[in-house]
Amino acid sequence: MKKNITRRNMLKTSTAAVGAVAGAGLLKGFPAIHAADAPVIRYLGTAVNMGDAVQKRLFDDTGIKVKFIVKTTDEVVKTIFTQPNSFDIVDSEYFSMPKLVPSGNLLGMDTKRIKEWDNVTSAFTKGEVAGKKIGDQGTAPKKVMYLKGSNSKEFASEPTQHVTLIPTVYNADTLGIRPDLIKRPISTWAELLNPEFKGKASILNIPSIGIMDAAMVVESMGEYKYPDKGNMTKKEIDLTMKIFTEAKKAGQFRAFWSDFNESVNLMASGEVVIQSMWSPAITAVRTKGIPCVYQPLKEGYRAWAAGFGLPATTKGRQADICYEFINWYLSGWVGAYLNRQGYYSAVIPTAKKYMESYEWDYWMLGKPATADIMSPEGKKLASKGEIRDGGSYEARMGSVECWNATMDENKYMVRKWNEMIAS
C-alpha cells in the first residue's frame, strides 16, 4: 500500500512525455515499478545557479531530470507556505528559516544520507572560516541549521542529525563600484552616502536585504553601533530609516533597484557609480567590457547562504531521488561551476577536484591569474595577472560581518522601508 502511494506521487510529479522517454531509455532492466517512475524533480527556486549545462550534466550522470519552477526569493517562500506539495525540492535561503520552520512544511533533512556532510564548510556548521569565528549578526546559517528531530518545528542549539537545509551555495556581498568614474580608492560602506556621489548612488529596494546594507552604512558612518544588525529594535529601525530618508530627500540616490538586471543597467550605463550589488551582476557588467569592482570594505561583508530543503510529506522513493540529486550536487562538478561564477560551494574539497589549478588559485586562494579566467559560459572575466576582488576565500568569507536576516520586527521594518520610499 505504501509503495502504491509513493508510486502515485512520483507519477504525478513526472511530466508524462519526459517520463516515458527517460524511463524506457535509461532504466531498462530495472523492476517494472521503477521503469514507470522516471525520475523528474520539480525544483522550486530562483534557479540563478542552474544553467542548461548543469541540467545536462545531471542527466548524463544520474538520469534525473529537473523541471524548474522559477520564482523570486520572496515568492519561493510564499509557495512553500501556500502550495507545499507543488514541488519536490526547494532551493531556499537560510534567512527564510525562522519563518518557514514553524509552519512545519519542510522536512528535517537527514545528514546521515548526505555523503559529503562531514566536508560541508565550517562557515555553515560552526560559523568559522579557517578556525576563526566570523560575524554572526542576522540569520547566520549555524543559528537555523539544526532541528530537534526530523519533524521538529524548533531549532536545536547544538549540532543534531537533522538540519533545515542542506547547504549548497553562499557568498559575501559588498558594494559594487565603477573605478573608472570614481577615480579614487573606496574602503568603507559609509561612501554610499558620501555627498560626493550625490545622484549617483543606489541601493536595492528589497526591504529585508536593503536594511542590512543600510545598517552597514549607518554603522560605518559612526552614527550608531548595533548590538545585532540582523535583529533591530523599532528604535534602531527608525534611526536607520531616518538617515536614509534624509539622504534620499537630499538626492543622494539616482534610483533604487529591485531586479538584478536593473542593477546591471544602472552600473553599465554610468547612471550609478556606487551601489549595493550581487556578484553575478558585477560579472555581467564586466563581460560588457566595462570596469566594475566588487569592492572589499574594511567593515566586512554581508553574507547570504542557500540550501536544499524537501517538503514535509516527502518519503520513500521520492526522498531517495531527491537525496541522490543533492549528493550529486555536492559531489564537485556543480561546486566548481558555482565557484567559477564567483560564489562558493558548500563542499569545497570536491569542487577543487573539478577545477584547474590556475582557476583554484584565482578564485579560492586570491592569487594573480596565470591564465585568462573564463566564466562557466566561456566569457572572459579576468585577464592574466588580475586578482579576484577581495582576494582569497579566507579573506572574503573570513571578513563576514553579518548575514541576510529575518527580524522579529519584520512587519515594522517593511512599513518603515515603504515610508522611506514614499518620502
Add this chain to the structure above:
Amino acid sequence: MLPYIINNSIFNMPNLFKIKPSVGLLSLPYSLVFIFFFFIPLVLTFVISFWDYNEYSIIPDLILENYRYIFENCFSFENGMCVTFKTYLSTFMFCLITWFFTLIIGFFVAYFLAFYVNSLTWQIALFLLCTIPFWTSNVIRMISWIPLLGRNGLVNDFFLSTGLTSTPQEWLLYSGFSVVLAFVHLYTLFMIVPIFNSMMRIDKSIIEAAYDNGANGFQILWNIIIPLCKPGIVIGSIFVITVVMGDFITIGIMGGQQIPSIGKIIYVEMSYLQLPAAAANAVILLFLTLLIIWIMTKMIDIRKEL
C-alpha cells in the same frame, strides 16, 4: 450608417430583454467564467481583508486592524502626510496628468485617422504604427529609455552639444517626468481606439449639414464631434485611469523605485505574506477606482450613448 445601426441593436438593453430565453443561455458561459474567476476571488479578497495573520499563515477572524494600520497617523498631520495619503496623492497626480496628455494626443490622432485618412488600408497601417510601443516586453522597453534619457543619453548629448544646458539634466530619467512619459507613450493607444470608434460612427452628413449652415471648423469640433465622441472619451479614460491606478511596474522602473505606488505596497505586502494587509489595500484601491469610474459614468450614460 450601417455600423451605427448594428451597434445600436446589440447594446440597446431593452431590445435584449425582448428575446429573453436565449439571452440567459448565451450569456451563461461568460457568466460562469465571470463568477468563478472574477466575482468569487473579489469576494474572497474582501473577506480576507478582515482576517488576522502572522509570519506564515492567515487566520480567519473579523478585525479592522488591517484597515486601521493603513490609515495609522493619517488623521494627525503633525508629522506631515502619512504614507498612504502621500502614495494615493502621487498616484492621483499621475492619473490626472497621464489622462490629460493621453486624451489630448489620443483625440487628435483619432481625429486624424478618422477624418483625414480616407482609405481603410491606410487606417489599418497607421493603427498598427500606434501599437509599436507594445511590440517589446515591458522590461526591454523600460531599459531602452536609459540610452535616450540617461545622464549620457541622446537627449542630454543633444542638450550639451547645442549648449542648451551646461550639465546633464538628471530630471529626464528616474523622475515623475519619465514616469508620465512612459505612461503616455504606452497608454495613448487606449484612448485612440475607443475615440476613433466613436468618430467612425458619426454620420458624415451631420458634419456636412453643419458646414452648409455656416459653422466653422472649431464650432463643428466643439458642438458636434466632441459631444458625439463622449462615449469613446469616457471608455478611453476608464482604461487609462484604471491602468495607472494599479500600476507599479512602470512607476517602479521609470521612477527609479523612488516614487511610491499603491501597487508596489500591495506587492511588497504579498511577498512578505501579509496577505490580509495586501487585501485591505486592494479593497481600498478598488473602491477608489470604482468611485472614479462611477463619477465618470454619471457624467455620461455609456449604455445609452452606445
